[in-house]
Amino acid sequence: MKRLKLLLSISAFVIIANQSALGCLCLPTSPKEALKYYSDTVFSGKLIAIGNNNSFTFKTESIWKGIPEREIVVKDDNVGSSCETAKYNIGERYLVFANSRNMEDNKVFVDEQNNPIIVVPSCSYTVSLSNSNAKKILKKIGKGKPIN
Secondary structure, three states: OHHHHHHHHHHHHHHHHHHHHHOOOOOOOOHHHHHHHHOOEEEEEEEEEEOOOOEEEEEEEEEEEOOOOOEEEEEOOOOOOOOOOOOOOOOOEEEEEEEOEOOOOOOEOEOOOOOEOEEOOOOOOOEEOOOHHHHHHHHHHOOOEEOO
16 A cells, blocks of 8 residues: 555656646647637648747638638747747748637737737647648648638
């Protein structure tokens, strides 16, 4: 019994220590679940500008979910962290999973001036379309609606 308690204590410590060291803990979801339940904005597009405070402007090509805008600006505070989902390069095409609302309290995300913003969460399926994982994700979520 003492060994079991010791083993459980060590396991709990390792899990907590790893979560703190890694900075994020992602629950396993599929791209289809992320599209259906965990993202309110999903689109593909070409990155055309990188702004201040980790904001990224995309020329939208296709949309799966959200408002069909020709350009969409998202904020990704995971850049450079252990939770980073994508490395952004101007001119590259991306598949973006994002949210306009906090999943915990349903409050709208806002910037410093209190304007609504769209945020790429940690653990999202946001990926460069040149990445080999993008094809797998696209196969699972199907085709988006083209933006004209």
